Amino acid sequence: MVVPEAAENYKNKTTSDQKNHVQDNITIEMKAHNLGYSSEWKDINVTSKIPDELDIDPSTIKVTLNNGDQVAIDASKYNQTTRMLTVRLLKNLSENEWSSISFDAKINGKASGKTINSSMVAKTEGGTGSFDTATASTKIPVEVEPVEIEKKVLNETEKETTYQKATVGHVNDVLDYQVKLTVSSNGADMSNGVLADDLAKEGLELVPGSVKLTYSDKTVETPADVKQINLKKMTPGQNVVLTYKAKVKEGVVIGTVLKNIVLYSGEQANQGVMNGQADASVTIEKTKNSDVHFSYIDRETGQQIANEVVATGPINAKISALKATDISDGQDPNKIRPAYIEGYTPVDFTTATDLNAAVYADIKDVDPVIEEKSVTYTFRYEKTRLAITALPSKLNFGKFDDTQSERTFYLPAQIEKPADEKTPYGIEISDYWGIKGWTLSVAQEQQFHGSATIDLKEQVVELSGAQLQFNNATLSTHTEDNKSVSNLQDKVVTKSNFNLVPGAEPLELVEYERKGQYLNQDGDNKGGVSYDIPGYSVHKYQFGDARTADYSIGLHVPETTERYRTEYTSTLKWHLTVAP
Known part of the structure; x- marks a missing residue:
């Protein structure tokens, strides 16, 4: 018949004065023994809920067999959340055989002046009777500590909210550390206190x-740093909390345990200099999540025009698959690539670090896949504007022939040097607005007129019946890198030939309507959408080409028009209207 027996003991590995102190390292051993004659205790589980006053090191858990052999046990046998240790013994126990479980632990500040009660249960799996279960316990009295120090950590990148003694992290994660130092209410005043943190030895x-x-x-x-922080004088019962953030450096090897230690030194009346330390551990694992940054800058100045947005999610996931909770400030993941920014329109983007x-690249459907290494997408924007420029702003038909005959005077093409190609006249429209459409029209405000001396008096004279004629008009559209604005067919209606009537209503010459996609305050960037280059366009409405430019703008004057020797002028007013 099996006769179960259990025993538990501890050994202080730090001091030899037969006393236990906060921050001392101890080894706890939990034994199972079969006292039964000619019997076998089978399928034994040893369980123990680790007291809050102890910080166990799960990497030190091992089983010692009856013959003295030791076997390391996986750290996962300790549940950090429930603080429950559960280990299955490696062998059944025959008559008078022993097997034990041991682990290292550190006494923390909660134990100051208390007695730690540690207990164990050795039990056949599924057993319920007295012949398959044994229990044991041990008491660990702890001296009152003049100063208690405790250190904890949470992973801010992983959105942890509770400080704990140990956690997991990844390269580039931001960790939030908390150190609490308390002067015991049974102690004395503390002076010249110093905290020094090693930042996990450069990790x-x-x-x-x-x-x-x-x-x-x-x-x-x-303070500016944590390498040495001088504390002010503190009286019994007072405490101070140090918090700081640290980023895991590039190059830290996967599997590394960053055991971040903080040291304390201070003087107390009748006790001299007191020292202490506390630590918190972060195990570096392979990154499961990563992030993508979205930056928004002015293309002309390079200045940031909106706050950077960070999207965090699983590696290999698309940004469009994330939720608003995965985006900084809870933004819609479909409205950040690019973002709507009042007064600006996006023109292009890059993932390069050296801007x-x-x-x-042109803005299409920017839907990044999250990579292990963080990437920044920088979108460049132009200020919202729709500009119109006459090329040139003044037209001169040259010297006037006052012969009374019907004639059309043609405007010579522009040319800078004799060998240069002739440049047609025209109107240039620069679109940095990202609008859906616009119309161009023109009006001649009044007939050509001038000033002449008639009957010894200076009088205003008109070139009555004269009419401006425009021919060979075409519209070309280019981006600044000479690419087509869109793969889609935009709607364009133009007049290739027209005459102007002085004083008449504006004559519509060009109607332009885009067929592409446009970002606006209410729109979004969902998967599969192809975008034009919003507003990143230059349109040129010109009269003739290098071959016909000399004969594309004419001023027709009837034979009956009375002519005077004077300078005749008129004004053309161009209208650029944004479509509703």
Whole structure:
């Protein structure tokens, strides 16, 4: 018959004065023994709920067999959330055989002045009777600590909200550390206190401006670093909390445990210099999540025009598959690539880190796949504007022939040098607005007129019946890199030939309507959508080409028109109207 027996004991590995102190390292051993004659205790599970006053090191769990052999046990046998240790013994126990489980733990600040009660249960799996279960316990008295120090950590990148002794992290994760130092109410005043943190021996990089000291009397300080922080004098019962953020450096090897240690030193009346330390651990794992950054800048100045947006999600996932909770400030993932920014229109983007040497791409359906390494998408914007320019703004038909005959005077083409190609006259429209459509029209405000001396008096004279004639008009549309604006067929209606009537209503010459997609305040960028280059267009409505430019703009004057030796002028008013 099986006769189960259990025993539990501990050994202090830090001190030899037969006393236990906060921050001491101890080894706890839990034994199972079969006292039964000619019997076998089978399928034994050993369980123990680790007291809150102990911080177990799961990597030290091992089983010692009856013959003295030791076998390491996987750290997962300890549940950090429930604090429950559950280990299946590796062998059944025959008559008078022993097997034990041991692990290392550190006494934390909660144990100051208390007795830690640790207990175990050795039990046949599924068993319920007294012949398959044994229990044991041990008491660990702890001295009152003049100063208690405790350190914890949470992974801010993983959106953890609770500080704990240990967590997991990844390269480039931001960790939030908390150190709490308390002067025991049974102690004495503390002076010349110093906290020093090693930042896991260069495995971490301090986030600038994140260090904060908060005393229990509400005093707040913001040291620049954590390598050495001088504390103000504190009385019994007072405490101070140090918080700071650190980023896991590039190059930290997967599997590394960053055991971040903080040291304390301070003087107390009648006790001299007191020292202490606390640590928090972060196990570096292979990245499961990563992020994509979206930056928005002015193309002309390079200045940021909106806050950077960060999207965080599983590697290989598309941004469009994320939720608003995965985006900084809870934004819609379909409205950030690019974003609607009042007063601006997006023109292109790049993923290069050196923006000065970057090659920028047209904005299509920008839906990045999250990669292991963080990537920044920089969108460039132009200020909203729709500009119109006459090329040139003044037209001169040359010297006037006052012969009384019907004639058309043609405007000579522009040419800078004799060998240069002739340049037609025209109107240029620069669209940095991203509008859906526009119309171009023109009006001649009044007939050509001038000033002449008639009967010894200076009088206003008109070139009555004269009419401006425009021929060979065409519209060309280009982006600044000479690519077509859209693969889609835009709607374009133009007049290739027209005459102007002085004083008449504006004559519509060009109607332009885009067929592509456009971002606006209410729109979004859903998967599969192809975008034009919104507003990144230059349209030129010109009269003739290099061959016909000399004969594309004419001024027709009837034979009956009375002519005077004077300069005749008129004004053309061009209208650019945004379609509703």
